Amino acid sequence: MIIEPKTRGFICLTAHPEGCKSNVLSQINYIKDHPTTNGPKRVLVIGASTGFGLASRITSAYGSNASTIGVYFEKPPSEGRPASPGYYNSAAFEDQAHKDGLYAKSINGDAFSNEIKAQTIKLIKEDLGKIDLLVYSLASPVRQHPVTGEKFKSTLKPIGQTFTNKTVDFHTGEVKDITIEPCTEEEIKNTVAVMGGEDWEFWIDALKEQDVLAEDFKTVAYSYIGPSLTKAVYRDGTIGRAKDHLEATAFKIKDQLKDIKGEAYVSVNKALVTQASSAIPVIPLYISLLYKVMKEEGIHEGCIEQIERLFNQRLYADNMPLDSEGRIRVDDWEMREDIQAKVADLWKIATTETLPEIGDLKGYAKDFFYLFGFDVEGIDYDKDVNEMVSIPGLQ
Numbered sequence: 376m377i378i379e380p381k382t383r384g385f386i387c388l389t390a391h392p393e394g395c396k397s398n399v400l401s402q403i404n405y406i407k408d409h410p411t412t413n414g415p416k417r418v419l420v421i422g423a424s425t426g427f428g429l430a431s432r433i434t435s436a437y438g439s440n441a442s443t444i445g446v447y448f449e450k451p452p453s454e455g456r457p458a459s460p461g462y463y464n465s466a467a468f469e470d471q472a473h474k475d476g477l478y479a480k481s482i483n484g485d486a487f488s489n490e491i492k493a494q495t496i497k498l499i500k501e502d503l504g505k506i507d508l509l510v511y512s513l514a515s516p517v518r519q520h521p522v523t524g525e526k527f528k529s530t531l532k533p534i535g536q537t538f539t540n541k542t543v544d545f546h547t548g549e550v551k552d553i554t555i556e557p558c559t560e561e562e563i564k565n566t567v568a569v570m571g572g573e574d575w576e577f578w579i580d581a582l583k584e585q586d587v588l589a590e591d592f593k594t595v596a597y598s599y600i601g602p603s604l605t606k607a608v609y610r611d612g613t614i615g616r617a618k619d620h621l622e623a624t625a626f627k628i629k630d631q632l633k634d635i636k637g638e639a640y641v642s643v644n645k646a647l648v649t650q651a652s653s654a655i656p657v658i659p660l661y662i663s664l665l666y667k668v669m670k671e672e673g674i675h676e677g678c679i680e681q682i683e684r685l686f687n688q689r690l691y692a693d694n695m696p697l698d699s700e701g702r703i704r705v706d707d708w709e710m711r712e713d714i715q716a717k718v719a720d721l722w723k724i725a726t727t728e729t730l731p732e733i734g735d736l737k738g739y740a741k742d743f744f745y746l747f748g749f750d751v752e753g754i755d756y757d758k759d760v761n762e763m764v765s766i767p768g769l770q
C-alpha cells in the first residue's frame with residue numbers, strides 16, 4: 376500500500392516501514408562508529424521499540440555485541456492498516472541484528488503485567504542464563520496494577536497552582552497561551568503509580584527471585600528535569616512527583632542488589648522529540664527553541680547520541696560522574712547556563728510571527744514525522760510498500 380502520514384493532534388496514526396527501517400539503520404551505523412569499551416553482553420530493555428529504549432538496545436547490540444531481549448507494547452499491522460512505528464523499528468532492528476549474527480528476541484505485551492514478566496524471565500533462562508544490564512525505558516499513559524487490578528491514568532498537571540504559559544502547535548506554528556488547572560491528590564497518586572518506580576522494582580524483584588541477574592549487574596531508568604520555564608508543569612507537577620519516586624527507587628534497588636555487587640541508576644536525559652514528549656504541553660515550544668540554540672552551538676544530540684554518551688562516558692566509564700542527588704546527567708549540555716539563558720531570552724519574544732526565525736520549528740516537525748518513518752531522506756513515499764512486516768525474533 377501507499378502509506379502517508381495521517382495526524383490527529385499530537386499523534387500520527389500511520390507509520391512507514393521503510394522510513395522506520397532507514398532510521399534504525401542510521402542509528403546502527405552511528406553506534407558501529409562509536410563502540411562501547413567494556414560494554415554489556417546480555418541486555419534486557421523494557422520499552423525497547425522507540426525513543427531512548429530503542430537507542431539503548433541498538434547501543435548494546437552494536438556497541439558491545441550484546442544479546443538483547445526487547446519488551447514493548449506495539450500494534451501489529453493488518454491488511455491495509457500499518458503497524459505502529461515501534462513495531463516496524465523492532466522488525467528492522469531484529470532483521471539486521473540476525474543478519475549480523477547477533478541474538479535479538481522480543482516480547483510484545485504489557486510490561487506492567489506479571490504474565491509478561493514471567494514470559495521474559497523464561498526466555499532469559501532458556502537463552503541467556505543471566506543478564507548484566509536492564510534498561511527501564513517505559514513511557515505509558517496508563518498502568519493496570521498487577522496485584523490489585525486497579526487501573527491508573529497519568530496526568531500532566533501543575534500541583535497547587537494554575538499554570539499559564541506559551542505553547543506551540545507545531546503543525547500550524549501557532550504560538551498561544553495555555554492554562555492548566557492544578558491537579559487533585561488522586562491525580563498525583565495515579566501519575567506516580569504509572570510513571571514512578573514501582574514497576575521497575577517489581578521487575579528487579581522478579582528477576583532477582585528467579586536468579587537471572589549476573590554478578591556486577593547494572594540497571595538504569597530514565598528521568599527528566601528541564602528548565603525553570605517548564606518547572607511548574609513538569610518537574611514540580613504530577614509527572615515530576617513520579618520522577619522523584621523513580622529516582623528514589625534507584626536507591627532502594629541498589630540496596631537490594633548489594634549481594635551481587637549490582638548497581639542501579641537514574642539517568643537524566645535531554646529533552647527530545649518522542650511520542651511521549653510531544654504530548655506534554657509547553658515542551659514542544661521549549662524544544663524548538665532549545666534545538667535552535669544547541670544546533671547553533673554544535674552540541675545538539677538525538678536519542679542515539681545521548682545513549683552512546685551515557686554508555687561510554689557514564690555507565691561503562693572508569694569514573695562515573697554523578698550529581699549531588701546521585702543521578703547520572705546526560706542533560707548536562709542542555710542545562711548549561713549559557714544555553715538556558717539563550718533559550719529564556721528567546722522564550723520572551725516567541726510569537727507565531729517570530730518563531731520561524733528564532734526557533735527550530737522545522738527541526739521539531741521533521742523529528743516528529745521521523746518518529747513515524749516519514750520525511751526520511753532516500754525513501755520514495757509514492758511507492759507501494761508491504762505493510763505486513765513481521766518481527767523475526769518476536770516470541
Ligand code: NAI
Nearest residue numbers: 422424425426427447448485486514515597599646647649
Ligand atoms: P517513547 O514513547 O519513545 O517509548 C516508550 C516505550 O515504552 C516504547 O517502546 C513503548 O512500546 C513502551 N511501552 C509503553 N507502554 C508499555 C507497556 N505497557 N508495556 C510494554 N512496553 C510499553 O518514550 P521515550 O521518550 O523514549 O521515554 C522513555 C523514558 O525516557 C521515559 O521514562 C521518559 O520520561 C524518559 N525521558 C524522556 C525524555 C524526552 O524528552 N523524550 C527526556 C528525558 C527522559
Ligand code: NA
Nearest residue numbers: 426427428512
Ligand atoms: Na523508549
